[in-house]
Every structure is written in structure tokens, then in C-alpha cells.
Amino acid sequence: MEDINEYIPECWYNMQADLPDYKCQFINPFTMKEAGKNDLKMIFPEPLIEQEISKERFIKIPSEVLDLYRMWRPTPLNRADRLEKTLGTPAKIFYKYEGTSPAGSHKLNTAIPQAYFNKISGINTLSTETGAGQWGSALAFACKSLNMQCKVFMVKISFNQKPYRRIFIKLFDGTVISSPSMETEAGREILKNYPDSNGSLGIAISEAVEVAAKDKNINYSLGSVLNHVLLHQTVIGLEAKRQLAELDVYPDEVFACCGGGSNFGGIAFPFIADKLKGQELRAIAVEPAACPTLTKGVYTYDYGDVAKLTPIMKMYTLGHNFIPPAIHAGGLRYHGVSPLLSYLYSQGLMEATSVHQSEVYKAGKLFAETEGIIPAPESAHAIAAVINEAIRCREEKDPKNILFCLSGHGYFDMAFYDNEINGGLKDFEYPEELIKKSLNDLPKV
Ligand SMILES: *Cc1c(COP(=O)(O)O)cnc(C)c1O
Numbered sequence: 001m002e003d004i005n006e007y008i009p010e011c012w013y014n015m016q017a018d019l020p021d022y023k024c025q026f027i028n029p030f031t032m033k034e035a036g037k038n039d040l041k042m043i044f045p046e047p048l049i050e051q052e053i054s055k056e057r058f059i060k061i062p063s064e065v066l067d068l069y070r071m072w073r074p075t076p077l078n079r080a081d082r083l084e085k086t087l088g089t090p091a092k093i094f095y096k097y098e099g100t101s102p103a104g105s106h107k108l109n110t111a112i113p114q115a116y117f118n119k120i121s122g123i124n125t126l127s128t129e130t131g132a133g134q135w136g137s138a139l140a141f142a143c144k145s146l147n148m149q150c151k152v153f154m155v156k157i158s159f160n161q162k163p164y165r166r167i168f169i170k171l172f173d174g175t176v177i178s179s180p181s182m183e184t185e186a187g188r189e190i191l192k193n194y195p196d197s198n199g200s201l202g203i204a205i206s207e208a209v210e211v212a213a214k215d216k217n218i219n220y221s222l223g224s225v226l227n228h229v230l231l232h233q234t235v236i237g238l239e240a241k242r243q244l245a246e247l248d249v250y251p252d253e254v255f256a257c258c259g260g261g262s263n264f265g266g267i268a269f270p271f272i273a274d275k276l277k278g279q280e281l282r283a284i285a286v287e288p289a290a291c292p293t294l295t296k297g298v299y300t301y302d303y304g305d306v307a308k309l310t311p312i313m314k315m316y317t318l319g320h321n322f323i324p325p326a327i328h329a330g331g332l333r334y335h336g337v338s339p340l341l342s343y344l345y346s347q348g349l350m351e352a353t354s355v356h357q358s359e360v361y362k363a364g365k366l367f368a369e370t371e372g373i374i375p376a377p378e379s380a381h382a383i384a385a386v387i388n389e390a391i392r393c394r395e396e397k398d399p400k401n402i403l404f405c406l407s408g409h410g411y412f413d414m415a416f417y418d419n420e421i422n423g424g425l426k427d428f429e430y431p432e433e434l435i436k437k438s439l440n441d442l443p444k445v
Contacts, residue, residue, distance in 0.1 A: 008073045009238040010061060012231045015269040015340055017057035018276050022343045024053045024227060026311035027445055029303060035311050043212045043220040045121035051228040059231065068112045068145055072101045077243035082370040089390040090399035095406045096240045096267060103138035105376065105408030106263045107223050110232035111142035114221050125149040126221045127211040129204030132330030133158055133165025134408060135223030140174030150174040153207045156199035158330055164412045179204040186210050186307040200323045201334050206307030224260025225338050233266025236405060241270050251403035257381040258285035259331045261338035263407040272349060283350040286385040290428035291324035293337045294345055294352035301445040302336060312443055315342040319438030325428035327357050328416040329377040355384040356427040363387050376408035377416040
């Protein structure tokens with residue numbers, strides 16, 4: 001008999017196949033005309049461009065990638081029974097734990113195939129940005145596993161506040177550069193105008209894209225947002241579905257935190273596929289109140305970065321110039337979100353909610369106490385929303401099956417859990433004025 005603990009899907013699930021009205025579209029930021037494959041070839045390898053626009057339902061995972069996945073996949077599906085008891089809820093809470101990966105988060109699910117498809121396309125170096133450091137860590141590890149080089153532009157505030165992530169990247173022979181840097185035109189331009197800039201993901205993306213566009217041996221790699229990234233992450237949901245089926249459970253509700261949308265898409269897409277066929281299901285993305293892209297943004301065309309170098313995409317956005325308040329969940333501080341998620345949200349096929357930093361802290365602490373895993377501050381956003389829902393289930397005697405993605409562990413993010421900091425942990429109000437101002441700069445498409 002097949003052992004469920006050995007099951008890894010052979011294919012990724014492509015959500016686009018089941019959304020005939022969704023149009024994958026990029027606009028060239030220089031010509032303002034629709035970008036074709038050739039525009040993307042400057043920074044991405046052909047197999048990933050094909051995946052980005054593919055309408056095929058299942059895309060085979062290469063055996064080399066499966067071999068590397070086996071280092072930590074399948075990841076455990078746990079029941080949070082001690083959390084349930086503590087909350088006194090009739091809901092059953094299951095979580096898929098992605099923190100067991102060598103980089104400590106779900107991001108390695110896409111870092112490995114991205115490095116692989118670049119390598120077989122003749123590329124030897126990948127450049128990227130990292131906010132909190134998780135994506136940089138994952139890509140550095142993936143590049144090392146495939147004998148490639150990795151160059152990481154790390155948002156300056158994290159570079160200074162998160163030495164262990166920096167060391168992690170260096171341990172796997174990645175190069176780490178504090179962004180904004182003097183190495184790129186984009187970085188120099190920011191430093192000229194804002195010498196004390198703490199950096200942002202949007203700025204770091206500009207630097208990483210510039211480096212890739214200028215050197216034919218270097219490609220750019222993005223850790224979220226794009227269709228091929230969410231495609232790779234569907235291993236999470238596909239595994240979870242099999243593991244739950246083994247227990248005769250189908251979730252009523254699926255939760256995940258949402259920055260660019262990759263762990264949400266990863267766990268939710270295989271279930272949303274069923275929803276499209278009539279299955280009852282709620283899929284809920286959880287974002288920070290300080291960076292409320294889905295809940296307060298607008299669905300329109302925008303750049304992916306500050307320097308306006310990336311293709312323009314239609315997505316929910318707070319404006320590419322929006323620099324969110326310095327909350328601890330660095331991985332959720334992005335002005336935009338996946339175009340595919342944006343489409344699903346606009347169609348009412350998924351929901352979104354936002355939570356404040358102080359309730360995220362309390363949720364992370366309670367989860368650590370009951371389940372014995374210290375969650376990443378990003379993942380603790382999902383937990384906060386799940387706890388609210390479990391309490392509702394208690395009050396309304398509603399025994400729902402809840403599944404959420406525990407996207408990573410928080411052992412490199414202990415500052416978030418520092419009592420002294422959190423004694424005075426600030427909740428940032430919804431930054432209405434900042435967002436209004438930033439939305440004035442949207443491109444005219
Ligand atoms: C990067 C990251 C996120 C946010 O990114 P998504 O693309 O929205 O998943 C969430 N959790 C962890 C642990 C991360 O590293």
C-alpha cells in the first residue's frame with residue numbers, strides 16, 4: 001500500500017486552466033504596450049515564461065526537482081487539538097506545516113524549481129530581493145543545491161535587524177547587498193534623494209531586476225506574486241488534500257496569510273478548483289491592517305516596483321510608491337498581490353480579512369504555547385484569523401473544519417516575540433492618507 005507519509009504530487013496544479021476568463025497580461029513599462037514572451041526573456045528563462053502563461057491543468061514536476069523536494073516533503077499535516085481545547089471550540093483545526101523546509105518556510109517550494117529551470121536554460125546566477133530574509137534564504141539554498149550563484153538585495157532595515165537571515169544566505173555562499181545600494185542606478189537614485197532610506201521591497205526589486213537585465217548570464221527570480229510561483233506552491237494544497245482525505249475530512253474553510261499571495265494560492269487553489277465545480281468552501285486570505293492590499297486596495301494596473309522597471313500587471317494594489325509602516329511581518333509588506341488572486345477576489349471566489357499586529361502577537365504566542373511551534377510573524381496572521389473564526393464557531397455552536405497554512409517558523413524572527421518590544425507593540429492604523437497619495441501615481445494604461 002502507498003504510504004501517505006511518502007506522497008508528493010507528481011504535477012503542480014495550474015489554476016489558470018479552470019479560469020477561462022482570466023487573462024494573463026503584462027504591459028511593457030517602457031512602451032506601455034502589451035508585453036510578449038520576448039520582453040520577459042530578458043530576465044526569465046523560457047520554461048518559467050511558458051508556465052506563467054500556460055492553460056494546462058497539470059504541469060509535471062521534473063524528477064530532479066522531486067528529488068530535492070524529498071529533503072523535506074511531504075510536510076506534516078497536524079491537528080491543532082490543544083489549541084482547539086484551549087479555545088473550547090467545536091471546530092476542528094488542521095494546519096499544513098511548511099516550516100520543516102531547510103529554509104524554514106514554504107518559499108523553497110518555488111526556489112528549487114526556479115533555480116532548476118534557470119539552470120537547464122544555461123543561466124548560472126540568480127538575482128533577487130528579500131524583505132524579511134525568508135526568500136533570500138530559500139533562493140540561496142536552492143542555488144547551492146543546484147550549483148549556481150545567488151545575489152540577494154536585502155531591504156536595509158532587515159539587513160540591519162535580521163543578522164541571522166543574512167548569515168544564513170552567506171552560509172550557502174549567497175551574496176547579500178543592503179538595499180538601496182550603490183551597485184545599481186535604481187539604488188543610487190534613491191540614495192541621492194533619500195540618503196537615510198530604510199529601503200522597501202519595491203526598491204530592492206528594482207535593483208535585482210536591473211542587475212538581471214544588464215547581464216545575460218544573470219536572471220531574476222521572484223518569490224511570490226507571479227503565476228508560476230503560485231503554481232509551484234500548489235504542492236502544499238495537493239498534499240493537504242490527500243492527507244485530509246485519509247482522515248475523511250474536507251475543509252469548510254481554508255486560511256493563509258497573504259503578502260504576494262503564494263502560500264495562500266499554494267494551499268487554496270486545489271480546493272478552489274473544487275469550489276468551481278460546486279463544492280462548498282470558503283478561502284480566506286489574511287493580511288496586515290497596516291498593508292491592506294486586498295481589503296483596501298484598488299483593482300487596476302500597476303508596476304511591481306518603485307523604479308517602474310517591472311512589467312505592469314492588473315492586480316489589487318496600494319500603489320507602487322506605497323511604503324508600509326515597519327510592522328514585523330516583513331514578508332507581508334508589499335504594495336501589490338498576485339494577479340491570479342486578484343482575479344479570484346474580484347470574482348468573489350475568495351475572501352480577505354485584515355488583522356492588527358498586537359492580535360497577531362497574541363495569536364502567535366498562544367499557538368506556540370499550545371502547539372509547540374513558534375510561528376513566523378507572517379504565519380501568525382493566519383492563526384489570528386483562525387482563532388477569531390474558532391471563537392465564532394464556539395459562540396454559534398458551529399463545528400467547522402478549518403485548514404490553514406503555517407507558512408514558516410519564527411525562530412529567526414524572535415524580535416517579534418520580545419516582551420520588551422511587544423509591551424509597547426504599536427498597532428498602525430490603516431494608513432489612509434499614505435495610500436491615497438500613492439494611488440495618485442498609478443500608470444495610465
Ligand atoms: C514570504 C512569506 C510569506 C508571504 O508571502 P506569500 O507569497 O504571500 O506567501 C508568508 N509567510 C512566510 C513564512 C514567508 O516567508
